[in-house]
Amino acid sequence: xxxxxxxxxxxxxxxxxxxxxxxxxxxxxxxxxxxxxxxxxxxxxxxxxxxxxxxxxxxxxxxxxxxxxxxxxxxxxxxxxxxxxxxxxxxxxxxxxxxxxxxxxxxxxxxxxxxxxxxxxxxxxxxxxxxxxxxxxxxxxxxxxxxxxxxxxxxxxxxxxxxxxxxxxxxxxxxxxxxxxxxxxxxxxxxxxxxxxxxxxxxxxxxxxxxxxxxxxxxxxxxxxxxxxxxxxxxxxxxxxxxxxxxxxxxxxxxxxxxxxxxxxxxxxxxxxxxxxxxxxxxxxxxxxxxxxxxxxxxxxxxxxxxxxxxxxxxxxxxxxxxxxxxxxxxxxxxxxxxxxxxxxxxxxxxxxxxxxxxxxxxxxxxxxxxxxxx
Amino acid sequence: xxxxxxxxxxxxxxxxxxxxxxxxxxxxxxxxxxxxxxxxxxxxxxxxxxxxxxxxxxxxxxxxxxxxxxxxxxxxxxxxxxxxxxxxxxxxxxxxxxxxxxxxxxxxxxxxxxxxxxxxxxxxxxxxxxxxxxxxxxxxxxxxxxxxxxxxxxxxxxxxxxxxxxxxxxxxxxxxxxxxxxxxxxxxxxxxxxxxxxxxxxxxxxxxxxxxxxxxxxxxxxxxxxxxxxxxxxxxxxxxxxxxxxxxxxxxxxxxxxxxxxxxxxxxxxxxxxxxxxxxxxxxxxxxxxxxxxxxxxxxxxxxxxxxxxxxxxxxxxxxxxxxxxxxxxxxxxxxxxxxxxxxxxxxxxxxxxxxxxxxxxxxxxxxxxxxxxx
Numbered sequence: 001x002x003x004x005x006x007x008x009x010x011x012x013x014x015x016x017x018x019x020x021x022x023x024x025x026x027x028x029x030x031x032x033x034x035x036x037x038x039x040x041x042x043x044x045x046x047x048x049x050x051x052x053x054x055x056x057x058x059x060x061x062x063x064x065x066x067x068x069x070x071x072x073x074x075x076x077x078x079x080x081x082x083x084x085x086x087x088x089x090x091x092x093x094x095x096x097x098x099x100x101x102x103x104x105x106x107x108x109x110x111x112x113x114x115x116x117x118x119x120x121x122x123x124x125x126x127x128x129x130x131x132x133x134x135x136x137x138x139x140x141x142x143x144x145x146x147x148x149x150x151x152x153x154x155x156x157x158x159x160x161x162x163x164x165x166x167x168x169x170x171x172x173x174x175x176x177x178x179x180x181x182x183x184x185x186x187x188x189x190x191x192x193x194x195x196x197x198x199x200x201x202x203x204x205x206x207x208x209x210x211x212x213x214x215x216x217x218x219x220x221x222x223x224x225x226x227x228x229x230x231x232x233x234x235x236x237x238x239x240x241x242x243x244x245x246x247x248x249x250x251x252x253x254x255x256x257x258x259x260x261x262x263x264x265x266x267x268x269x270x271x272x273x274x275x276x277x278x279x280x281x282x283x284x285x286x287x288x289x290x291x292x293x294x295x296x297x298x299x300x301x302x303x304x305x306x307x308x309x310x311x312x313x314x315x316x317x318x319x320x321x322x323x324x325x326x327x328x329x330x331x332x333x334x335x336x337x338x339x340x341x342x343x344x345x346x347x348x349x350x351x352x353x354x355x356x357x358x359x360x361x362x363x364x365x366x367x368x369x370x371x372x373x374x375x
Numbered sequence: 376x377x378x379x380x381x382x383x384x385x386x387x388x389x390x391x392x393x394x395x396x397x398x399x400x401x402x403x404x405x406x407x408x409x410x411x412x413x414x415x416x417x418x419x420x421x422x423x424x425x426x427x428x429x430x431x432x433x434x435x436x437x438x439x440x441x442x443x444x445x446x447x448x449x450x451x452x453x454x455x456x457x458x459x460x461x462x463x464x465x466x467x468x469x470x471x472x473x474x475x476x477x478x479x480x481x482x483x484x485x486x487x488x489x490x491x492x493x494x495x496x497x498x499x500x501x502x503x504x505x506x507x508x509x510x511x512x513x514x515x516x517x518x519x520x521x522x523x524x525x526x527x528x529x530x531x532x533x534x535x536x537x538x539x540x541x542x543x544x545x546x547x548x549x550x551x552x553x554x555x556x557x558x559x560x561x562x563x564x565x566x567x568x569x570x571x572x573x574x575x576x577x578x579x580x581x582x583x584x585x586x587x588x589x590x591x592x593x594x595x596x597x598x599x600x601x602x603x604x605x606x607x608x609x610x611x612x613x614x615x616x617x618x619x620x621x622x623x624x625x626x627x628x629x630x631x632x633x634x635x636x637x638x639x640x641x642x643x644x645x646x647x648x649x650x651x652x653x654x655x656x657x658x659x660x661x662x663x664x665x666x667x668x669x670x671x672x673x674x675x676x677x678x679x680x681x682x683x684x685x686x687x688x689x690x691x692x693x694x695x696x697x698x699x700x701x702x703x704x705x706x707x708x709x710x711x712x713x714x715x716x717x718x719x720x721x722x723x724x725x726x727x728x729x730x731x732x733x734x735x736x737x738x739x740x741x742x743x744x745x746x747x748x749x750x
Contacts, residue, residue: 009428011714013693031406034429035651037695037712037724053384054409056431276410280707294699298707302677318388320412324669332655332673337412339386349412 009056014039017291018073020095021063021081022051024338024347025268025284028276030054032285038292043072051081053339069093079246079291080267084149096195096245096291097266104242105264108176109147116241117234117261120253121179127171128162134177135160142177152347153212181260183253187221188271189235192247192286192296199239200286200296202279204231207251207271210312213345214270216365217308219278220301222358223254230259238264246290247272247283270310270347275299277334277352278306303354307365311349314342315374319349326351326368333368384431389414392666393448395470396438396456397426399713399722400643400659403651405429407660413667418447426456428714444468454621454666455642459524471570471620471666472641479617480639483551484522491616492609492636495628496554502546503537509552510535517552527722528587556635558628562596563646564610567622567661567671574614575661575671577654579606582626582646585687588720589645591740592683594653595676597733598629605634613639621665622647622658645685645722650674652709652727653681678729682740686724689717690749694724701726701743708743 015038019026022042027050033040041057052058061068063082066089073093080095083106090099104111112122123134123142135142144165146155157166158180169175186209191201203220204227221228235250238261242248249269251262272283281289281297289296316322320337327333330353337349349372353365390413394401397417402425408415416432427433436443438457441464448468455470458481465474479486487497498509498517510517519540521530532541533555544550561584566576578595579602596603610625613636617623624644626637647658656664656672664671691697695712702708705728712724724747728740 007422007427009423009430009433011423011428013695014428014714015695015698027409030429031409034402034406035709035711036698037714039428047382048384048386052382053386053389053414053431054405055384056428056433058384058431280709289702295702295706297702300707320388320390323390323411327664327670327672331670332675334410334655336410339389339412 010039015292016041016076017288018043018076018078019051019081020069020073020078020085021045022049022055022058023081024050024340025081026051027054027338028273028336029268029284029287031276032282032288036285036288038288041072041076043069050338050340064089066092077291079287082151082267083265098243098245101242101244102266104238105266107147108145108150108263109174111261111264112176115238115261115264117238117250118259120181120260123177125175125177126173128169131162131165131175131177135162138177138179141180143180145176145178147174147176153209156212181253181255181262183255185223185254186262187223187227187231187252187254187259188217188269189231189250189252190247190269190272190275190283191232191235191239191250192283192290193239193244194290194296195245195293198296199236200299201232201235202272202275202283202299203301204228205271205274211345213310213312213347215310215312216362217271217274218358218362219274219306219308224257226257227254227259230257234259234261242266247287273336273350274306274308274352276336278302278354304356305358305361306352306354307358307362308350308352309365309369310347311351311369311372313344313346313348314372316372317342319372319374322372322374326371329371330364330368333364335368335372385414390667391416391451392663393418393451393453394426394456395444395448395453395460396420397424397430397433398456399425399715400456401426402429402713403648403711404643404659404662406651407657407663411660411663413663416447416451418444425713425715439464441467452666454662457526457642458640473618473620476617476619477641479613480641482522483520483525483638484549486636486639487551490613490636490639492613492625493634495556495635498552500550500552501548503544506537506540506550506552510537513552513554516555518555520551520553522549522551528584531587556628556630556637558630560598560629561637562598562602562606562627562629562634563592563644564606564625564627565622565644565647565650565658566607566610566614566625567658567665568614568619569665569671570620570668573671574611575674576607576610577647577650577658577674578676579603580646580649586720588685588687588722590685590687591737592646592649593733593737594649594681594683601632602629602634605632609634609636617641621662648711648725649681649683649727651711653677653729679731680733680736681727681729682733682737683725683727684740684744685722686726686744686747688719688721688723689747691747692717694747694749697747697749701746704746705739705743708739710743710747
């Protein structure tokens with residue numbers, strides 16, 4: 001497409017928030033930033049990518065290029081799209097969340113060994129022999145995880161022996177081995193924390209994965225009140241311990257009345273997309289408020305039930321061609337498209353439906369996704 | 376601020392909608408466009424203006440520059456921010472709404488003489504003598520309106536004589552003279568129509584003006600059911616008669632059980648801003664759906680009451696500095712800032728509050744605006 005000489009749209013005086021590694025989260029954050037008169041700036045991978053399409057003040061640069069990041073952020077408040085930014089750079093630019101907080105989301109071994117929260121049984125191993133010993137201690141089967149860099153099911157495998165590891169493993173590499181938790185359901189607790197200490201929690205949600213990728217989220221979680229309270233207490237404690245600034249997502253396994261932490265994310269999270277329509281304050285607006293140390297917003301749900309379903313790839317060349325078909329069937333479905341090309345199992349959009357009847361709401365969201373998937 | 380050589384963020388395949396005369400409406404439409412994966416393009420007055428700050432694909436050009444508009448729109452679907460675009464240009468680019476529809480919003484004499492709707496008593500005058508004769512017929516006082524170009528109270532005056540007209544009047548100029556309607560309240564009915572004919576209506580709202588400018592909107596209008604039905608029927612008939620595409624706002628005076636049309640707008644309208652938080656489908660999303668001839672969205676309200684209050688200027692240099700103060704007092708207020716510099720009585724933002732208790736909701740919205748106004 002055409003290249004033009006144009007400005008950044010910047011105007012002196014606007015509150016500024018920079019995002020490193022802009023993708024669909026920065027794109028959705030921009031909707032909130034526009035409303036609030038905040039100037040969002042994104043350091044993006046591609047000039048026509050998901051964030052860059054939507055953010056006037058975009059610049060191409062790598063999320064590990066120290067010089068590019070320092071020049072781009074220029075002392076302004078800065079947050080991150082993902083966890084894969086080196087700590088020294090985060091420290092230099094004073095990122096929110098900080099390098100010291102983000103390390104808990106970046107490194108699963110640090111999370112397991114240092115986080116004050118209920119964990120599954122786990123072992124650290126550094127050789128094939130230690131891996132097999134750990135598997136034996138965990139009952140013959142274990143979940144192996146690379147401490148860093150995994151996401152959406154990548155870098156995670158269920159193994160019965162060191163030889164089962166599906167990625168290149170070299171003795172000396174650290175690896176995390178966890179019990180395979182016999183969970184009843186997966187839940188996610190989102191909270192936000194601002195530098196001055198205020199923490200606000202959204203209702204607990206349940207999530208359903210498909211091939212290790214979040215597929216469907218139900219808010220609030222249809223579980224007993226006690227589990228909601230337990231989850232919120234765990235997430236608040238983690239927020240305080242880590243000193244996170246912005247949104248914190250604590251993904252947990254529910255086993256009976258117990259919860260154990262599975263993963264952390266310190267940014268708006270897939271299990272919080274329902275808040276765009278489903279809560280007074282969306283996770284994207286809340287993240288901006290937290291990063292700017294402004295009072296946090298009301299997290300109350302707006303409807304009895306919200307269900308979000310991800311669009312993971314599609315049989316269609318461009319699912320946006322199916323907007324009309326979705327709305328022909330159901331004019332009340334809220335559709336979010338990320339401006340990404342279709343690839344198998346890639347998160348390219350989501351839908352949210354809110355309403356009074358959970359089964360109906362879920363059926364409507366699934367039916368919309370089926371149309372967008374071209375099934 | 377810095378000028379950079381960057382692209383437009385455009386990517387082949389996205390549905391495109393162009394807006395001529397981009398301002399705060401295009402800015403708010405962009406929030407909806409981002410969600411839907413629609414590429415909004417705006418022809419703007421200034422490269423750092425309200426729309427340009429938020430829309431990557433912005434280009435500076437005048438709303439009456441035929442060559443610039445034809446080149447910019449390039450055959451893509453195109454809509455308008457305001458009514459002040461010459462008909463021949465609208466016709467050439469095939470605007471939605473069309474030139475033939477927009478003429479009813481552009482020219483108040485055409486609206487009064489040709490629109491099939493209840494009107495106040497009115498006269499057309501072309502000289503001081505005719506003006507004074509019309510005033511006598513209307514009972515000694517009349518509302519004088521320039522047929523074209525007025526907005527936000529400009530080009531409107533209450534007069535008792537031709538000599539009272541506060542703008543330069545030359546014999547031969549056409550002028551509209553209307554009775555001063557002794558209204559109980561002002562109401563506004565928004566509907567949207569798509570080319571294939573479908574029309575959807577939001578609930579009727581009441582509006583309160585301050586010095587001729589919309590100040591406060593309450594949704595739904597706290598008036599008898601019969602008035603809601605009457606208003607919707609009037610607006611649907613106007614939508615059908617004019618063949619409007621997109622959002623149509625019909626501002627009316629309610630006098631007892633009667634309604635008379637005051638003004639029309641054929642675009643998202645100030646009295647519809649409450650729909651961003653208050654309705655399943657916002658007027659901005661609906662306008663995009665209509666322009667692209669996609670099925671229209673559910674217009675049901677999300678809360679029993681929504682109140683929107685405009686920010687008309689401020690004592691503060693930049694009201695965005697007061698975001699924290701507003702939220703300190705009330706974390707659930709939804710704030711919209713348009714990225715505009717403060718000028719007296721200029722629309723620079725608005726707030727919306729939703730809830731169950733109308734008096735409380737209204738008080739919260741007014742309190743938030745008082746803080747943003749620096750009072």
